[in-house]
Amino acid sequence: MKPSAFDYVRVASVEEALAHLTELGDRARLIAGGQTLMATLNMRLSAPELLVDISRIPGLSGIRLNGSTVTIGALTTHREIERSPLVAQHLPLLAQAAPQIAHAAIRNSGTIGGSVAFADPAAEWPACCVALDATIVIQGPAGGRRVRARTFFRNLYETDLTPTDILVAIEFPVTPLARRSVFLELSRRRGDYAIVGLALLARPAEGLLHEVALAYVGAGPVPMLARQAMAALEGRAPAASVMQAARAALAHDLQPGSDLYTSAATRQHLAGVLLDRAVTQLLSGGAAPHAIA
Amino acid sequence: MPLPEAEICLTVNGQVVRKRVEPRQHLVDFLREALDLTGSHLGCEHGVCGACTVRVDGRIVRGCLMLAVQADGRSVETIEGVSDSGELADLQHAFHQRNALQCGFCTPGMLLCAGELLATSPSATREEIREHISGNYCRCTGYQAIVDAIETTLASRRATAGASEA
Numbered sequence: 001m002k003p004s005a006f007d008y009v010r011v012a013s014v015e016e017a018l019a020h021l022t023e024l025g026d027r028a029r030l031i032a033g034g035q036t037l038m039a040t041l042n043m044r045l046s047a048p049e050l051l052v053d054i055s056r057i058p059g060l061s062g063i064r065l066n067g068s069t070v071t072i073g074a075l076t077t078h079r080e081i082e083r084s085p086l087v088a089q090h091l092p093l094l095a096q097a098a099p100q101i102a103h104a105a106i107r108n109s110g111t112i113g114g115s116v117a118f119a120d121p122a123a124e125w126p127a128c129c130v131a132l133d134a135t136i137v138i139q140g141p142a143g144g145r146r147v148r149a150r151t152f153f154r155n156l157y158e159t160d161l162t163p164t165d166i167l168v169a170i171e172f173p174v175t176p177l178a179r180r181s182v183f184l185e186l187s188r189r190r191g192d193y194a195i196v197g198l199a200l201l202a203r204p205a206e207g208l209l210h211e212v213a214l215a216y217v218g219a220g221p222v223p224m225l226a227r228q229a230m231a232a233l234e235g236r237a238p239a240a241s242v243m244q245a246a247r248a249a250l251a252h253d254l255q256p257g258s259d260l261y262t263s264a265a266t267r268q269h270l271a272g273v274l275l276d277r278a279v280t281q282l283l284s285g286g287a288a289p290h291a292i293a
Numbered sequence: 294m295p296l297p298e299a300e301i302c303l304t305v306n307g308q309v310v311r312k313r314v315e316p317r318q319h320l321v322d323f324l325r326e327a328l329d330l331t332g333s334h335l336g337c338e339h340g341v342c343g344a345c346t347v348r349v350d351g352r353i354v355r356g357c358l359m360l361a362v363q364a365d366g367r368s369v370e371t372i373e374g375v376s377d378s379g380e381l382a383d384l385q386h387a388f389h390q391r392n393a394l395q396c397g398f399c400t401p402g403m404l405l406c407a408g409e410l411l412a413t414s415p416s417a418t419r420e421e422i423r424e425h426i427s428g429n430y431c432r433c434t435g436y437q438a439i440v441d442a443i444e445t446t447l448a449s450r451r452a453t454a455g456a457s458e459a
Contacts (some may be wrong), residue, residue: 002317002322005296005316006297006316008299008362010362010365031360031363034358034359035355036321038355038360039339039340039358042338042339042357043339055363057457086307101422103427103429104356104406104409104428105343105353105406105428106340106428107350109358110356189427190424190427191427191428255425260381280402
């Protein structure tokens with residue numbers, strides 16, 4: 001199908017974009033990479049009066065290391081993150097997750113800011129942000145604010161963003177050298193949205209897991225931080241009984257839904273299967289931040 | 294009320310094009326309808342099938358997930374331009390030799406997609422080829438032959454590169 005008619009403006013600054021949003025509220029939509037919005041426009045699931053193109057605002061793109069924080073601009077594409085040496089060195093979880101996002105042609109255009117702002121619970125970046133305890137940087141008419149990813153995602157497609165806000169960057173704490181990460185997902189075909197997926201970080205020491213963070217993709221209305229399973233694993237060796245307890249805890253942590261292909265019970269079961277695989281992979285290596293050569 | 298329009302200026306296959314477009318028109322409709330470049334195909338129109346793959350500023354994109362107005366100031370390449378330049382002539386020959394197309398609907402997108410792999414991953418394995426073309430559907434179920442053709446082209450380019458270094 002073809003989109004319904006809309007007007008279009010390309011803005012050169014965040015302030016200019018905010019002025020349009022303030023004037024039109026939710027009758028205006030921001031477009032950056034457009035890899036989700038364009039499909040919904042084509043299917044007329046979205047019919048804005050005005051499309052505000054923020055894709056060429058200078059300074060909203062790029063990956064910078066500042067002390068112990070990596071800041072990724074909202075307009076940075078999935079492909080740039082996938083290929084960034086800085087990300088591979090300091091945030092290996094993101095380097096592991098990026099190739100699982102859709103397909104090459106979509107990763108060339110889609111942006112991390114768009115993905116996080118859209119907040120699809122089946123998408124990769126929101127779960128990574130929650131696992132890594134990232135901070136979302138937002139600009140609104142009244143100024144800027146920072147919101148922890150762990151409180152940013154409120155409900156299905158609902159975030160801390162108001163119709164007059166723009167997500168401008170995401171700040172990630174650098175992953176310490178001893179902390180390893182694993183990103184896994186199960187999908188019916190390459191590049192499809194995951195049936196279920198997870199991001200796991202932990203610091204293994206003498207067979208014990210420390211500083212465990214576990215966030216799920218496609219297992220609830222938002223990216224789901226699995227707090228009880230994290231507690232079940234924290235400070236323990238992942239023996240069979242510990243893993244069993246962690247899998248059981250996932251029943252409290254997750255709220256998977258059903259769709260045409262996969263029941264909630266299957267998703268819940270697969271979440272436990274992935275947890276076993278992820279812990280095994282993490283102990284046998286996982287991805288570690290690189291020591292600086 | 295008249296529909297909104299915008300003037301855009303872009304390069305298409307090396308030629309400067311200046312046109313008025315409706316903002317709602319996506320890039321592939323613009324290429325096909327305003328410029329008669331019908332080599333880029335429109336399949337699903339929501340980013341799933343890959344038949345509309347074109348290059349913008351050297352990178353492959355979904356032509357149905359980009360508006361023509363967003364291509365303003367950019368350089369767009371389609372299968373017509375890439376065929377004329379001969380850049381993918383060896384890949385096109387391999388597709389022919391390996392019978393890597395039946396109806397041909399997916400072929401322009403498949404060629405441009407594979408072209409990016411040829412340029413960026415000269416030693417890609419069959420698994421990596423499959424991963425890279427996973428966003429391009431062939432409904433004649435010709436994937437095996439398509440992977441064969443891409444693999445053959447990668448190998449012959451490596452051999453040529455090796456010979457020129459020797």
